[in-house]
Amino acid sequence: MAKNRTAITPTREENYAEWYQNVIKEAELAENSDVRGCMVIKPWGYTIWENMQRELDDMFKETGHTNAYFPLFIPLSYLQKEADHVEGFAKECAIVTHHRLTQQVDGKLVPDGKLDEPLVVRPTSETIIGASYAKWVNSYRDLPILINQWANVVRWEMRTRLFLRTTEFLWQEGHTVHATKAEAVEETFKMLNVYKKFAEEILAIPVIEGEKTESERFPGAVFTYSIEAMMQDKKALQSGTSHFLGQKFAKASKIKFQSKKGKEEFAWTTSWGVSTRLIGALIMTHADDNGMIIPPRIASAHIVILPIYKNDEEREKIFAVVNEIGKKVSKLRFHDRKIVIKVDDRDIRGGEKNWYWIKKGAPLKIEIGPKDLEKNTIAVLRRDNPSLKKSFIEVEEFVSNLIDTLDDIQNNMYNKAKKLLIDNTFEIDNYNEFVKFFTPKNINKPEIHGGFASSHWCGSVDCEERVKKFKVTIRNIPSSTKEEKGKCIICGKDSNKRVIFAKSY
Amino acid sequence: MAKNRTAITPTREENYAEWYQNVIKEAELAENSDVRGCMVIKPWGYTIWENMQRELDDMFKETGHTNAYFPLFIPLSYLQKEADHVEGFAKECAIVTHHRLTQQVDGKLVPDGKLDEPLVVRPTSETIIGASYAKWVNSYRDLPILINQWANVVRWEMRTRLFLRTTEFLWQEGHTVHATKAEAVEETFKMLNVYKKFAEEILAIPVIEGEKTESERFPGAVFTYSIEAMMQDKKALQSGTSHFLGQKFAKASKIKFQSKKGKEEFAWTTSWGVSTRLIGALIMTHADDNGMIIPPRIASAHIVILPIYKNDEEREKIFAVVNEIGKKVSKLRFHDRKIVIKVDDRDIRGGEKNWYWIKKGAPLKIEIGPKDLEKNTIAVLRRDNPSLKKSFIEVEEFVSNLIDTLDDIQNNMYNKAKKLLIDNTFEIDNYNEFVKFFTPKNINKPEIHGGFASSHWCGSVDCEERVKKFKVTIRNIPSSTKEEKGKCIICGKDSNKRVIFAKSY
Secondary structure (H helix, E strand, O other), X not given: OOOOOOOXXXXXXXXXXXXXXXXXXXXXXXXXXXXXXXXXXXXXXXXXXXXXXXXXXXXXXHOOOEEOEOOOEEEHHHHOOOHHHHHHHHHHOOEEEEEXXXXXOOOOEEXXXXXXXXXXXXXXXXXXXXXXXXXXXXEHHHOOEEEEXXXXXXXXXXXXXXXXXXXXXXXXXXXXXEOOHHHHHHHHHHHHHHHHHHHHHHOOOOOEEEEOOHHHOOOOOOEEEEEEEEOOOOOEEEEEEEEEOOOHHHHHHOOEEEXXXXXXXXXXXXXXXXXXXXXXXXXXXXXXXXEOOOOHHHOOOOEEEEEOOOOHHHHHHHHHHHHHHHHHHOOOEEOOXXXXXXXXXXXXXXXXXXXHHHHHOOOEEXXXXXXXXXXXXXXXXXXXXXXXXXXXXXXXXXXXXXXXXXXXXXXXXXXXXXXXXXXXXXXXXXXXXXXXXXXXXXXXXXXXXXXXXXXXXXXXXXXXXXXXXXXXXXXXXXXXXXXXXXXXXXXXXXXXXXXXXXXXX | OOOOOOOOOOOOOOOHHHHHHHHHHHOOOEEEOOXXXXXXXXXXXXXXXXXXXXXXXXXXXXXXXXXXXXXXXXXXXXXXXXXXXXXXXXXXXXXXXEEEEEEOOOOOEEEEEEEEEEEEEOOOOHHHHHHHHHHHOOEHHHOOEEEEEEEEEEOOXXXXXXXXXXXXEEEEEEEEEEOOHHHHHHHHHHHHHHHHHHHHHXXXXXXXXXXXXXXXXXXXXXXXXXXXXXXXXXXXXXEEEEEEOOOHHHHHXXXXXXXXOOOEEEOEEEEEEEEOHHHHHHHHHHOEOOEOOOOHHHOOOOEEEEEOOOOHHHHHHHHHHHHHHHHHHOOOEEOOEEOOEEEOOOOOOHHHHHHHHHHHOOOEEEEEOHHHHHXXXXXXXXXXXXXXXXXXXXXXXXXXXXXXXXXXXXXXXXXXXXXXXXXOEEEOOOHHHHHHHHOOOOOOOOOOOOOEEEEEOOOOHHHHHHHHHHOOEEEEEEOXXXXXXXXXXXXXXXXXXXXXXXXXX
């Protein structure tokens, strides 16, 4: 491949949206199915999700949560129990109306067995889980309930994009019940922090945690917090949310308990979730013009080995080294996990195979050929190195440095993403500058703009609405924001803190 | 609790079906939801499923499979591609016909946004996965495809029973594609054997593996093999199936490939699955009149510790021992897994707490009270011991024997179940005896009968139909069956092998 060509065409610079689709295609992460808006998550992509699940699940369990499973279907009357909630989801849900198919005289199969009450395929499970909780909670002794569910959910999106917005997606939804407001608020923040830690330490994605504005809250929530990440096109991606639901859903579902003092009270609930959307965040944070780059902590394989040989004799010698590496590595643990090695011994052209794996993004790629044997070295590529330059090192050295190398790749990826976030976040206090910041310099590349603006906001929904004409929204009010006197960037009225404005997915 | 009382009422003997429901209720494994036929899998039950998933998933990966995820919805036209297949599922599927809700003038929400083509909530995924495979397979080099999916599926059952038959259930479905018939047949048997090994070694459930008769095949399969287990009421429970689909689904979905010789050929496919039904099998194999008993290999917790104390001083001393046990056990591994200890320090009556845990069925229960401290021992209950008699042993001894004890419990549970199967399987060669075998001795307990009959069958569907009046079916033609001349138990015609007849779930 010529020096100035890249494995992914177009490049990020040339066409970001198309680059994104092609990274997914070339790394075989997912594809569109024939079912409108539903994706197929292919093995290489699904492994990333499995690894995310494993890490997050451990964090949930460490914080006292257990998993359970609730029905896929929600009776229409349940969804209606909370007014804001149903309004938020009514326009985009799949409705089951019949329970069998019958053959007509002309041979055509048609829905039959009409249900008395339509069922909604869960877009989220507050109301159906609330119905169970209402039965389970009687006394303060039954609290707290700390349950998570791994599940598929359906929201009938009109415009879909792989991982970022699909009709069906996979997620986890935590649903907790508490005796006091203070405990429920604490839980909301605890899980927000779990998400932040997970995003930063495991996915190597730096995030800004903060409160969503009223108009961006989860339908029915008292307040919603989010973690927001900056993608390489400087747009924001909401990557996880944690909601304090107050007593609103407890009242809707009648989750009541006898307090220590013997008084009947409504409980306080929270919910929180992340989804396969995080795989989209991962791609847009880490992938480059040569394809996917997967952080070591969730890599489908940590090391890919490509043996190069011309005959059986050579093959035998090469595989002796491959097996030696396998044996030595099997004794190591990377953050308490086994290290996964994939050996690609397929009979295809070396160049093709090499680029195939570069595009797939495993952290380390090793080539071992007859020349390497002579020199007693192996050719190691660190996928996070944009130059794609190989180092030639001895097996012994490779293995003894392996854990450090993987940690270094993980940190390097995080630091690079963190630099992007810092370099493209600006305090802006002048409206004209603000407008210019969000105005694309090139009309053909509307997505290219300044980044995140940290600016004052007076708190009015009206001001929030006015910036939407630039496709800019308030991402969140960062938890780290300090009290500071200033003027609203939009209306000029008094404001006491900065918020994050950005274009977003 | 008086000696002659049991924790579960009624007992197995008194009312088996009700006993089953009550074991589930008391062990908090699952419950019915308000959504017709859909269950809520509660944390203690879901942990069993998670542990099953973990063990099975390892076995799938060891045999070269990877996981992926395909859409929940199947276009009606896809399901129709294979004639037998659609006929098998048309009468019991949830149909999505609309994609939003709209408020009528009277305020009522009604389904709106009618779909051009109805979508079927997957009852199984051969056709939707086949559509992807048709795109992925072009050359013999693309084969085999060895993919598994963990998912929820929906079959609109009219009569449901927790775990055994529910409208929505969780399962795994493997879907593989091969270049030759021989390879696909080999895969079918390989996975049947994985299921057998999983059932026997991990779930401690002995099974009979064999071929289903034509009338009991999976809709669209060329042949279906199953593993069948005997429940404590001597009825059979089909616990897993592996299907050789020939080229039928490949033709329906157009999964074609260029062979090595350059010829275009249809591929050969298989599918195989087990579901949350296995939790039902587990209960009906192992639970007793005092509740659930979970095999150590999939236990939600291996050890439950109940500290007994009256004041802070005692508590401190007791917890010193609890922590000592925790520390020592944390160094051990049971079949490469961490050993899970649950400490129940809730402020409820000792007797209540004790029976609560007996009904939950963790393999080992430990009580530690002031008297135990004096004697330097702990009170250990092996849940597989029907007498519920405790042993008083020293911590050191308990810990050093722990792995052996857990293995012993596992083996003991398997052997007990194996004995039931052997003791209640009879070679029957006389029709009157056969009828008597399946005729309940007590009219009030129609479920009590002889067990499994190993009898000759001529192979005719007609004979198979005739025994259905006793609610008896051929469970399978065991793989271990030997060629043996005999006469069909029903019609008396020549037969060359025995099959397993039984009542079943």
